[in-house]
Structure formats: structure tokens, C-alpha cells
Amino acid sequence: MLPSTYLPSVNRLAPPSDPSLEERYGSLHIRLLYHFEHDFYHHTKSLHPGLKDMLALFMNVGFATPYLMDELLAYSAAHKSILGQQTSQLYLSEATRLQTRALTLYNSASPQISKDTCLPMFLFSSLLSQHVIYNVSSNVHNGLGPILDGLTNSTIIHRGLVAIAKASWPMFSEQVQQQLIRSCQRDYMPIPSSADSRGECEVLLSxxxxxxxxxxxxxxxxxAVENLQDRFDAICTDSSHAMWAAVQDWLVAIPAGYLELLNQRRPEALVVLSHFAVLLYRVAEQWFVGDLGIxxxxxxxxxxxxxxxxxxxWPNRATMEQL
Known part of the structure; x- marks a missing residue:
């Protein structure tokens, strides 16, 4: 299976636009590049170890990879859209347009993982995995249906990221491996025995x-619930970085059958999702999550x-301060 099959089609992710692909970048995109390298760093550096070096890596690889550069700029535009109400819609629209263009380029190339393609593919899917969560969060005012569809779609992206990472890791240089290790440090401990569990999902299982x-x-x-309890149990710190790792792990691990029940809007599946939403609530300081959980x-x-x-x-009690 090609790695690109883990990524959504353009139509599934966002309404397609029709800009000529010959038109590449203008002054707006230069501002977005500056924002990614400077303002974005200052806004988020406290949450991400090794962020400065990672941003430099994204940019260096992006200059040689058009689909990565388009997604990098789309990601920057999405972040910029949350900073000022007057220009929010402008940047949100540009984020959608650039992301659509990035996916068009990626899907057209349909790259196979190799020593030359592994790093841009990994970086692209890393940005996209966060960006699709932001798409869900920014769509939250449109009701429950679009959120469920978006979260289902995000599981495809996160599973694709894991698949690409596993296949690519042996091909990365030692320098890149060390850089990624520094930036992906997890405040995790081995999953404890059931006797040590805090039991967030115990009543739900009963x-x-x-x-x-x-x-x-x-x-x-x-x-799905037992895996979610494992995610709660494995967190040994309140850091946003650890919480986000738990969110990603659950999105990757949930069985396909659960997504089918969720798409059927089965009440029990929605209750399970409400327990997962507590994790999202606890990672609200991540800009691409925001108030999605609550x-x-x-x-x-x-x-x-x-x-x-x-x-x-339990989900209501765990988020009582804001309900």
C-alpha cells in the first residue's frame, strides 16, 4: 500500500479551490513564512522542546519540496488566524487554499518512501496531523456531525503519520534522528497494572x-475504552506535551469497528468519545486544539x-469548571 493512501483526498478534507498551480507565492506567503519562523516560535516554544531546530528543519526541507512548503504556509496561516479577529477569515481561507494545494501536489506525486522522500513525507504528515485537528476545532460551531466526520478523518492522518515514521526512521540520518528525539520527548512512563489505574473509565466499562x-x-x-484508560494511566505529568501524545496514541489505536459505531451515532460510542474529549480539554493550550474538548x-x-x-x-464532572 502506498503511504499516500493514508492521506485524505482533497475533497474529503476541504472544499476544493481552483487557483492555478502556476501561481506560487506572493507577499502574503513571505509574511506567513516569517510568522512560522519567528512569531509562531515565540508563541509556542514553551510547549515544544527543541522547537527552534525543528522549525529550521521544516523550512530547509520545505524549500526543496513544494507540497511541504504549501502545507507549512497553510499551517502558519491557520495559526495566524487565531491571533486577530479582523484578519481571522483572511488567514483561515488562505490556510484552506494552501492545504488543498499541498494535498493536490502530494496526491499527484504519490511518493513512495525512499531515502530521498522519507523526511519530507514525515514532516508533511506531522504538520497535517495537527492541522486537521485545527480544522475540526474551527468547525466546532457547525454542530456535532462535522466534528465526528473530522475526527474520523483525523484518525487516517495519524495512522498514516505512524506508518510513515516507522518506515522512515531507519533511513533518517543520525543527526535527524537525534533532532526528532529531542523534539518528541514524552513525559511517559510504562503503562501500569490495573491495580495502579486511576479508573477514569471504570464506571463506563461497567x-x-x-x-x-x-x-x-x-x-x-x-x-476503545480500555485503550483510552491506558492513555490516562500512562500520563505521569500534567504537561500539555504529554497530554497531546496521549491524544495521538488513542487516535491511532482505536479499532475500526468503533469508528463505524461512531458514524452510526450510537449513544454508547458518543459517550466513549466524551471521555476522550476530557483529554482534549486538558490539552486546550495547544493552539490547534483550543476549546474543542469542552x-x-x-x-x-x-x-x-x-x-x-x-x-x-464523569466527563461533565472532569470539566465542571467550564461547563
Missing amino acids: RLNATDMKPESIAVLRS RLIRLINSHLGPAWEDWLE
């Missing part, structure tokens, strides 16, 4: 066991109604 769903559906939901919990509460209040008790 409720699932008592439902009248088909056994195979219960098994799928239990698998809004998702509110939307699920509204969608399910009073009949499911008991099932939603």
Missing part, C-alpha cells in the same frame, strides 16, 4: 457490560439529552 448491545459491539467499545462534551450532552446524564457524569 455500564457497557450491562447494555443489551450485540456482544461484538460491546467488545469493540470495551477495546465544546465536544457540550454537543454530546445536547445530542443525547437527559436520558444519558448518568453515562456522562
Whole structure:
């Protein structure tokens, strides 16, 4: 399977636009490049170890890889859109346009992983994995449906990132490997035994066991919940970096059957998602996440109604300060 098949088609990610691909960059894009290298760094350096060196790597590789440069600028425009209301829509529209163009270039190239392509492919998917979460977050006012579709799509991106990373790692130079290790340090400990678990999902597991769903559906939901509990248990710090790692890990690990139940809008699957939203709530200081977690919990509460209040008790309590 080609690595590019992990990435969404342009139409699935955003409405296509029709700019000529011969038109490349103008003064706006120079400003976005400056923002990525300077302002973005100052806004986010406290959350990301080794960020300065990573930004330089992104830019150096981007200058030689058009699809990466387009996504880099799209990512910068998305970040800039959250900084000022007067220009927010301008930058948001440009972020969508550039991301669409980046995906068009990537899908047209359909690159195979090799020593020459592995690094730009990895960097591209790294940016895209965060950018698609921002797309979900910025779409939160359009209701629950678009959020669920966006999160489902994001699992494809995150799984693609992991697949590309695993295949590419042996091909990276030692210098690049060390740079990535420094920037991806995780405040994680080995997953503890069940006796050491804090039990965030314990009540939910008990409720699932008592439902009248088909056994195979219960098994799928239990698998998703048990993995989510592992993510909670493995976090040994309140740092946003560790929380985001837990979010990514769960998006990669959830079974396909759970996504099917989620697409069917099964209440039990939505309750599981509300527990995951607590992780999103705890990583709100990541610019591309923002208030996605708390809004998702509110939307699920509204969608399910009073009949499911008991099932939603823990997510509501865990985010009580903002509900």
C-alpha cells in the first residue's frame, strides 16, 4: 500500500479551490513564512522542546519540496488566524487554499518512501496531523456531525503519520534522528497494572457490560475504552506535551469497528468519545486544539439529552469548571 493512501483526498478534507498551480507565492506567503519562523516560535516554544531546530528543519526541507512548503504556509496561516479577529477569515481561507494545494501536489506525486522522500513525507504528515485537528476545532460551531466526520478523518492522518515514521526512521540520518528525539520527548512512563489505574473509565466499562448491545459491539467499545484508560494511566505529568501524545496514541489505536459505531451515532460510542474529549480539554493550550474538548462534551450532552446524564457524569464532572 502506498503511504499516500493514508492521506485524505482533497475533497474529503476541504472544499476544493481552483487557483492555478502556476501561481506560487506572493507577499502574503513571505509574511506567513516569517510568522512560522519567528512569531509562531515565540508563541509556542514553551510547549515544544527543541522547537527552534525543528522549525529550521521544516523550512530547509520545505524549500526543496513544494507540497511541504504549501502545507507549512497553510499551517502558519491557520495559526495566524487565531491571533486577530479582523484578519481571522483572511488567514483561515488562505490556510484552506494552501492545504488543498499541498494535498493536490502530494496526491499527484504519490511518493513512495525512499531515502530521498522519507523526511519530507514525515514532516508533511506531522504538520497535517495537527492541522486537521485545527480544522475540526474551527468547525466546532457547525454542530456535532462535522466534528465526528473530522475526527474520523483525523484518525487516517495519524495512522498514516505512524506508518510513515516507522518506515522512515531507519533511513533518517543520525543527526535527524537525534533532532526528532529531542523534539518528541514524552513525559511517559510504562503503562501500569490495573491495580495502579486511576479508573477514569471504570464506571463506563461497567455500564457497557450491562447494555443489551450485540456482544461484538460491546467488545469493540470495551477495546476503545480500555485503550483510552491506558492513555490516562500512562500520563505521569500534567504537561500539555504529554497530554497531546496521549491524544495521538488513542487516535491511532482505536479499532475500526468503533469508528463505524461512531458514524452510526450510537449513544454508547458518543459517550466513549466524551471521555476522550476530557483529554482534549486538558490539552486546550495547544493552539490547534483550543476549546474543542469542552465544546465536544457540550454537543454530546445536547445530542443525547437527559436520558444519558448518568453515562456522562464523569466527563461533565472532569470539566465542571467550564461547563
